[in-house]
């Protein structure tokens with residue numbers, strides 16, 4: 001529909017062959033291909049444990065259950081994010097406490113976070129939005145000071161790093177999305193990483209109907225109530241042939257983003273987001289800030305370029321009102337700024353310089 005789409009999934013002949021091999025094997029449920037995908041993600045992140053699940057959303061819920069969150073607890077989340085970050089807190093019966101973001105990095109405002117802590121606060125779900133890594137020096141200091149957990153919503157951030165450590169290795173638990181807009185896709189799906197063997201064992205059991213881990217089928221014991229959040233061999237096969245190339249894909253993405261940054265640096269009416277100091281961005285989304293964002297976005301679309309909003313400001317939606325089930329804490333000015341001004345530009349594997357030039361020219365003609 002658009003000459004230049006926002007994103008194109010990276011589906012090669014190798015991906016097709018791998019999927020066909022799974023189909024031919026007849027082994028379509030979770031199995032050895034899923035495990036290989038999990039091992040690849042764990043290795044990439046530098047952690048011991050990874051679980052493939054049905055989505056980032058179910059992975060976050062799994063994380064909260066493993067961390068023992070439930071009724072009576074509060075969990076702090078940023079306002080500028082996809083609703084899943086907060087809805088999982090409600091799903092486990094706790095109260096999401098929504099705080100503002102820094103309008104330049106679009107990441108959780110650590111001062112606002114600390115101001116929202118009460119004696120009911122169990123932890124935080126910070127979001128490495130668009131692939132911009134979180135400031136783990138600050139988050140870990142807050143974690144220690146207040147004895148909190150950190151469950152990272154790293155939906156967009158596979159491949160980013162902070163001070164040399166990969167996203168997925170900082171938090172108690174981190175969760176990636178493999179939705180087609182994300183860096184490595186399985187169609188729908190997610191992966192959960194942790195260094196903690198006990199959290200991993202709980203999550204493994206919970207996503208397998210509550211089965212005790214490491215038991216033969218004959219001796220199966222269901223030691224807790226659980227559910228089915230498994231990723232099939234079929235979907236894992238799609239991700240596996242992409243993550244095998246993650247070094248190359250990330251290098252390409254970074255050079256495309258650097259080119260956008262250079263071309264857009266002096267364009268009147270366009271300002272660039274701030275990368276976390278000490279961090280390396282993975283550029284799942286490349287966004288800029290413009291005035292009259294909606295008009296600019298509509299005009300770019302008319303020219304065949306699929307520009308998009310960044311994400312949502314939760315407090316602006318009826319489901320996330322300050323109503324007892326959800327708590328809104330402090331001003332939401334940073335989030336509102338990002339919501340009204342952020343414009344995501346096309347960026348995908350194989351995007352040509354000519355395509356980028358066309359995006360930049362269109363934006364420059366509209367933003368001034």
Ligand SMILES: Cc1ncc(COP(=O)(O)O)c(C=O)c1O
Nearest residue numbers: 055056057082084155177178179
């Ligand atoms: C920040 C964030 N968290 C969670 C999600 C949900 O991911 P999934 O679709 O894999 O459940 C998204 C999806 O876009 C997201 O951007």
